[in-house]
Amino acid sequence: MNKVIETILAHKSIRKFKNKPLSEETITTLVECAQSASTSSYQQVCTIIGVEDQGKKLKLAELAGNQSYVADNGYFFVFCMDYNRHTIAANIMDKNINDTIQSTEAFIVGTVDASLAAQNMAIAAESLGLGIVYIGGIRNNLKEVSELLYCPEYVLPLFGMAIGYPDAEPGKKPRLPLPAVFHKNGYKKKEETENLLKQYEKETSEYYTKRTGGKRTEGWVTQITASMASPKRTYMKEFVREKGLNKT
Amino acid sequence: MNKVIETILAHKSIRKFKNKPLSEETITTLVECAQSASTSSYQQVCTIIGVEDQGKKLKLAELAGNQSYVADNGYFFVFCMDYNRHTIAANIMDKNINDTIQSTEAFIVGTVDASLAAQNMAIAAESLGLGIVYIGGIRNNLKEVSELLYCPEYVLPLFGMAIGYPDAEPGKKPRLPLPAVFHKNGYKKKEETENLLKQYEKETSEYYTKRTGGKRTEGWVTQITASMASPKRTYMKEFVREKGLNKT
Incomplete structure (x- = not known):
């Protein structure tokens, strides 16, 4: 360090x-x-x-x-x-x-x-x-x-x-467990990631529950799924094209 | 510092x-x-x-x-x-x-x-x-x-x-002059950038001439124009799409 x-x-x-x-x-x-x-x-x-x-x-x-x-x-x-x-x-x-x-x-x-x-x-x-x-x-x-x-x-x-x-x-929000983010020699099997995400959901749920005095209890899996439910800034493709970028 | x-x-x-x-x-x-x-x-x-x-x-x-x-x-x-x-x-x-x-x-x-x-x-x-x-x-x-x-x-x-x-x-190659990269309150006029690039061409040409004992004399403007003459990795758009990304 x-x-x-x-x-x-x-x-x-x-x-x-x-x-x-x-x-x-x-x-x-x-x-x-x-x-x-x-x-x-x-x-x-x-x-x-x-x-x-x-x-x-x-x-x-x-x-x-x-x-x-x-x-x-x-x-x-x-x-x-x-x-x-x-x-x-x-x-x-x-x-x-x-x-x-x-x-x-x-x-x-x-x-x-x-x-x-x-x-x-x-x-x-x-x-x-x-x-x-x-x-x-x-x-x-x-x-x-x-x-x-x-x-x-x-x-x-x-x-x-x-x-x-x-x-x-x-406060500092807990990041994904390191093994979810760091893979060795090749991308991990789906089941491993699934288990890590379930563990992370629990950890982040506890973090939010504690931080908000129980007002908010959703962990990362719940939060992310909700926040990504519908696409954001859908004009982007067209705007970027107008700028002359990301076309071909 | x-x-x-x-x-x-x-x-x-x-x-x-x-x-x-x-x-x-x-x-x-x-x-x-x-x-x-x-x-x-x-x-x-x-x-x-x-x-x-x-x-x-x-x-x-x-x-x-x-x-x-x-x-x-x-x-x-x-x-x-x-x-x-x-x-x-x-x-x-x-x-x-x-x-x-x-x-x-x-x-x-x-x-x-x-x-x-x-x-x-x-x-x-x-x-x-x-x-x-x-x-x-x-x-x-x-x-x-x-x-x-x-x-x-x-x-x-x-x-x-x-x-x-x-x-x-x-060695450490000279970066663009700071005023070319850092603009205040809005993007600079073309003429200003043009002048800065001409100055940078000279500076980088001198750098390469010195470093290579005269074998290489092109500055950044010459180098970049040559290296960007034809598009690279033209398969990228299609490959990224196949990955399910950058589509909409």
């Missing part, structure tokens, strides 16, 4: 921040950390938009499903998959690389690149005593978010990250 | 490892670190397959484009997007959530979840003095990789990660 691993294992999403902005120096350090992550074939498909304008933050908070901590935090970042930069590069060389950009493969690469960068920033922020929370909620209204941030074709905002000085001390 | 940020900023991909396996304790710590990452709506869409069987590692190395370090390392992990687990959960509850799983939105969530977990593992490994390299090359032949690792429907291997004791000291 060292300081880095301690930081990683101590992660909890923070949804309430003190009214204290991040310094410019901290913001730069965080972006540099994000940039240091691995990137597929040196493509560097991630762009980060820092949202400082309070009007825009309030609008984003509303678009993300009225999450107040999108507006009230130390800083707000939006992580984008960005192939617009590559079209500009190709244009300098008088070439066209759109066939590559619009592929499913490129869509995977871009999503991975942006996520690796984001997680570097998350860990760096937490190491500075800051709290973070990912905001997938910006995908509730991605067209509006994209317009608000002037994102051109081939630039897809994927998620936000609110960072700030923590003003809450949330 | 602290130990965590130092570790993050010092990242360089390592492609040559000493012949020394990771201990079981280290492997467990790394997986726990991966599990600690944020996960969208508590869905935990990532499964990690540890490949220990040397025959399978050799086969993977071949499938990934004859990358020897896929077989020769301290340990090899494959990160998968995994919604099979959720179908088992739904099945326990006698429900069907396939409409949710096959959506583009779920495809984004799964790719992000697996990537955040992976980057936690990368940082944790590097903090222990280990080196890492992401292996996107497993996507060269994903059908064969998927079969080799017994991945059922809704389980998509995304990338591998080779970890081990470094036996090389590679």
Whole structure:
């Protein structure tokens, strides 16, 4: 166990921040950390938009499903998959690389690149005593978010990250049992996973029962099945296509 | 600057490892670190397959484009997007959530979840003095990789990660200028990016010229335009569909 691993294992999403902005120096350090992550074939498909304008933050908070901590935090970042930069590069060389950009493969690469960068920033922020929370909620209204941030074709905002000085001390929800998530040499048999999930249902049910004084008793299996009952953000396929991505 | 940020900023991909396996304790710590990452709506869409069987590692190395370090390392992990687990959960509850799983939105969530977990593992490994390299090359032949690792429907291997004791000291390639990657309040105008890319072309050209003694002089703009000239892994859309993912 060292300081880095301690930081990683101590992660909890923070949804309430003190009214204290991040310094410019901290913001730069965080972006540099994000940039240091691995990137597929040196493509560097991630762009980060820092949202400082309070009007825009309030609008984003509303678009993300009225999450107040999108507006009230130390800083707000939006992580984008960005192939617009590559079209500009190709244009300098008088070439066209759109066939590559619009592929499913490129869509995977871009999503991975942006996520690796984001997680570097998350860990760096937490190491500075800051709290973070990912905001997938910006995908509730991605067209509006994209317009608000002037994102051109081939630039897809994927998620936000609110960072700030923590003003809450949330509990840590139990993760899936390690053997459910870590398989050796090949994917486990269905029966093994089924047994692990039943055990996890019990464990998480006990956790929620205790935490809510019995008001909420559903475990992970029950919760997830309910929350995934109907598809979310069903406009996504079409919107992503309009951005010129994930087409072929 | 602290130990965590130092570790993050010092990242360089390592492609040559000493012949020394990771201990079981280290492997467990790394997986726990991966599990600690944020996960969208508590869905935990990532499964990690540890490949220990040397025959399978050799086969993977071949499938990934004859990358020897896929077989020769301290340990090899494959990160998968995994919604099979959720179908088992739904099945326990006698429900069907396939409409949710096959959506583009779920495809984004799964790719992000697996990537955040992976980057936690990368940082944790590097903090222990280990080196890492992401292996996107497993996507060269994903059908064969998927079969080799017994991945059922809704389980998509995304990338591998080779970890081990470094036996090389590679240089650090210059990243894009920070202003090209970090925009404030909205995406930058094309002209600004164009200028930054021209500056970066010069910087990276100088870097390669120096590093190769003049054998290689192309900068990032030239390199990227050439490497993205024609689409890669064009089977991906169809294969991902067959897995039941990214359909609607």
